[in-house]
Amino acid sequence: MKAGHPRLAVVVIAVLLLAGGSLGYVLHARHRERPPQQAVADASFTLDEPGLYFRDSATGRVARLPARGGPRVTGGPSCDRFYAAGERALCLRKLPGLPARTRALVLDRRLREVRAVTVPGIPNRARVSASGHLVSWTAFAVGDSYATSGFSTRTSVLDLRTGYLIKSIEGIPLTIGGARHHAPDVNYWGVTFARDDNRFYATVSTRGRTHLVEGDLRNWSARALRENVECPSLSPDNTRIAFKKKVSGDPRSPWRLYVLDLAGKREHPLAESHSVDDQAAWLDDATVAYALPGREGRASDLWSVPADGTGKPRLLAPGGSSPVAVR
Amino acid sequence: MYLATTGRTDAPPRTSGAGRRVPGTVLALGAVSLVTDVSSEMVTAVLPLYLVLGLGLSPLQFGFLDGMFNGATALVRLLGGRLADRGGRHKRVAGTGYLLSALSRLGLLLAGGATAGIAAALAADRLGKGIRTAPRDALISLSGPPETLGRSFGVHRAMDTTGALLGPLAAFAVLRATTDAYDAVFAVSFCAGLLGVLLLAVYVPATSGAVPVPVTPRPRTALRDPAFRRILCATALLGAATIGDSFLYLLLQRGLDLPTALFPLLPLGPAAGYLLLAVPVGRIADRTGRRLPFLLGHAALLGAYALLLAPLAWPTAIAVLALLGIFYAATDGVLMALAGPLLPVRGRAGGLAVLQTGQALARLLGAAGFGAAWTLWGQRPALWMAGLALAGALAAAWRVLPAPAPAREAS
Numbered sequence: 131m132k133a134g135h136p137r138l139a140v141v142v143i144a145v146l147l148l149a150g151g152s153l154g155y156v157l158h159a160r161h162r163e164r165p166p167q168q169a170v171a172d173a174s175f176t177l178d179e180p181g182l183y184f185r186d187s188a189t190g191r192v193a194r195l196p197a198r199g200g201p202r203v204t205g206g207p208s209c210d211r212f213y214a215a216g217e218r219a220l221c222l223r224k225l226p227g228l229p230a231r232t233r234a235l236v237l238d239r240r241l242r243e244v245r246a247v248t249v250p251g252i253p254n255r256a257r258v259s260a261s262g263h264l265v266s267w268t269a270f271a272v273g274d275s276y277a278t279s280g281f282s283t284r285t286s287v288l289d290l291r292t293g294y295l296i297k298s299i300e301g302i303p304l305t306i307g308g309a310r311h312h313a314p315d316v317n318y319w320g321v322t323f324a325r326d327d328n329r330f331y332a333t334v335s336t337r338g339r340t341h342l343v344e345g346d347l348r349n350w351s352a353r354a355l356r357e358n359v360e361c362p363s364l365s366p367d368n369t370r371i372a373f374k375k376k377v378s379g380d381p382r383s384p385w386r387l388y389v390l391d392l393a394g395k396r397e398h399p400l401a402e403s404h405s406v407d408d409q410a411a412w413l414d415d416a417t418v419a420y421a422l423p424g425r426e427g428r429a430s431d432l433w434s435v436p437a438d439g440t441g442k443p444r445l446l447a448p449g450g451s452s453p454v455a456v457r
Numbered sequence: 458m459y460l461a462t463t464g465r466t467d468a469p470p471r472t473s474g475a476g477r478r479v480p481g482t483v484l485a486l487g488a489v490s491l492v493t494d495v496s497s498e499m500v501t502a503v504l505p506l507y508l509v510l511g512l513g514l515s516p517l518q519f520g521f522l523d524g525m526f527n528g529a530t531a532l533v534r535l536l537g538g539r540l541a542d543r544g545g546r547h548k549r550v551a552g553t554g555y556l557l558s559a560l561s562r563l564g565l566l567l568a569g570g571a572t573a574g575i576a577a578a579l580a581a582d583r584l585g586k587g588i589r590t591a592p593r594d595a596l597i598s599l600s601g602p603p604e605t606l607g608r609s610f611g612v613h614r615a616m617d618t619t620g621a622l623l624g625p626l627a628a629f630a631v632l633r634a635t636t637d638a639y640d641a642v643f644a645v646s647f648c649a650g651l652l653g654v655l656l657l658a659v660y661v662p663a664t665s666g667a668v669p670v671p672v673t674p675r676p677r678t679a680l681r682d683p684a685f686r687r688i689l690c691a692t693a694l695l696g697a698a699t700i701g702d703s704f705l706y707l708l709l710q711r712g713l714d715l716p717t718a719l720f721p722l723l724p725l726g727p728a729a730g731y732l733l734l735a736v737p738v739g740r741i742a743d744r745t746g747r748r749l750p751f752l753l754g755h756a757a758l759l760g761a762y763a764l765l766l767a768p769l770a771w772p773t774a775i776a777v778l779a780l781l782g783i784f785y786a787a788t789d790g791v792l793m794a795l796a797g798p799l800l801p802v803r804g805r806a807g808g809l810a811v812l813q814t815g816q817a818l819a820r821l822l823g824a825a826g827f828g829a830a831w832t833l834w835g836q837r838p839a840l841w842m843a844g845l846a847l848a849g850a851l852a853a854a855w856r857v858l859p860a861p862a863p864a865r866e867a868s
Contacts, residue, residue: 151648152649155645156634158641159638160641227629271720313832
């Protein structure tokens with residue numbers, strides 16, 4: 131019994147030290163300087179000024195590069211993903227803690243909250259239709275397949291005219307190759323809306339393949355158009371779709387940006403040679419913007435490239451993501 | 458003080474009042490596992506979030522990182538068993554495994570955003586986990602008389618599961634307190650991991666009194682023993698008829714249309730059942746022989762499949778979770794208690810490693826097969842197939858497993 135005492139003392143001291151160290155670190159983490167997660171936009175920061183809006187990764191807040199040139203203006207709301215069109219903006223924010231939840235905030239042009247919805251998962255894609263009437267977002271649901279650590283997605287569509295929210299579009303009747311498709315593993319992500327506020331395009335993944343689907347909100351139906359298209363983004367004139375295409379089995383650089391001509395059904399690669407894992411955004415009918423993993427330790431950088439496959443990528447904003455051109 | 462009296466290597470395994478007390482080594486190893494599981498489950502709970510949201514990895518890259526090492530662990534486990542058997546270095550090999558996993562948290566902390574650093578840290582964690590499992594189970598099986606092994610493993614697994622349940626809660630608390638400072642989770646996890654290593658170093662005797670066996674010229678390999686081969690064969694058969702927990706949870710979630718936010722809570726049900734039942738089932742196994750509980754545990758799993766074929770409602774879902782808990786309580790530690798005494802002392806860690814690896818690979822095959830069947834023929838036919846396969850495997854295992862419990866005769 132006696133021989134046990136020194137040992138017990140060692141363990142008690144170690145427990146105190148380790149518990150103290152843990153507590154110290156937690157307190158340090160609690161009080162250190164970090165970007166606020168819930169910041170609202172400064173009163174002077176609105177969408178009225180035309181320019182390139184994006185998420186500034188240093189602050190986690192939306193920033194602007196004015197169209198007429200000039201330095202970066204910060205002071206937007208803090209968002210993990212951002213998009214804006216027409217009269218509305220959509221800001222996805224991860225709520226702190228576990229399990230992961232996403233707050234989807236619909237904002238007006240003064241970036242004041244119009245509507246907010248909370249859904250499970252990690253914020254992933256955000257889109258607003260050109261009129262601002264429809265918004266859609268995708269969140270990664272962690273844990274749908276617990277052991278394989280895979281992710282599944284949940285894509286929602288919110289019609290702001292009626293206020294009607296479709297929490298998951300998974301149930302939409304889907305046709306692949308002319309036949310109704312039933313499978314437990316369908317996942318949708320990356321919606322992009324057409325100008326008519328009814329037609330939309332998205333990615334569906336099922337049985338290990340990804341398809342471009344064209345959906346119809348009024349008729350509540352969707353059909354697959356072609357394979358190997360992810361994160362479609364419709365051009366402002368609604369004639370072309372920019373998307374990422376899986377071109378390699380190498381998990382370090384699987385994708386390449388392509389543009390598909392909807393009328394001729396022809397596709398061509400863009401001049402960006404890096405693997406792009408983003409839903410591209412059209413700056414105008416001739417240029418797309420997208421985020422790439424950042425250089426020099428930045429989380430991501432914003433680039434643009436001509437949509438016709440010519441030219442060279444251009445660095446738009448170091449430390450940026452979620453690009454959107456506001457006119 | 459109970460724990461303090463247990464470290465004496467010269468003390469023979471306690472046989473007095475064999476019905477009452479669990480060997481101190483088992484309690485010590487249980488404490489080590491508890492603390493280590495808190496540490497590792499903390500990280501498991503936040504890792505996907507950290508990688509995808511904190512570092513902006515795509516889920517595909519994350520899946521790649523995560524899956525990369527899973528296959529390798531099986532081989533590392535065999536290696537750990539082998540190393541431990543050489544000269545009875547169970548404690549040292551297990552300790553190295555625990556230390557590697559603890560240090561991997563430090564690696565995550567220091568890696569910052571570097572993907573290579575994170576990959577290395579994950580690899581170190583898996584390596585540690587692979588190395589330590591077989592020597593640890595060998596230590597448990599060597600720490601007491603064979604006829605109480607069921608209870609010993611029950612106690613160890615119950616403590617282990619407690620840690621696994623506490624880990625995500627701890628991670629949740631840290632994330633709440635720091636508004637999503639993932640590095641704080643890694644720091645706390647590192648401290649807990651170190652404590653586990655320290656408990657092992659201080660309270661687990663080096664060779665738990667069992668190795669003063671004369672040096673045999675060449676230790677028999679486990680596979681030569683026909684009784685062990687039968688256990689391995691039955692385990693592999695049953696393992697290959699298991700569909701994988703993730704599928705069970707997915708079926709439940711879809712059947713009940715459960716909100717995704719609640720999904721991560723589903724595994725808590727079986728874990729709680731396992732926690733409550735591990736010790737009593739272990740005791741029963743000691744009394745009736747381990748063969749019967751092991752087979753009945755799989756019968757419980759078969760019951761869970763059958764329930765899933767019926768229309769789902771909350772009561773059936775709860776019953777499925779309970780049956781899954783019974784399945785784990787009646788098979789996991791019980792299998793070690795079944796096989797342990799058959800293995801020679803100097804080949805025990807290696808033999809258990811072979812058994813665990815065989816089971817893991819068979820289950821992987823079973824899950825993959827079920828996934829394929831689900832995709833090809835749909836959910837119900839796949840479930841029917843799984844049920845029939847399990848029933849067949851049970852019938853076969855009934856014949857193959859060495860009949861009346863060999864606990865007393867062997868070793």
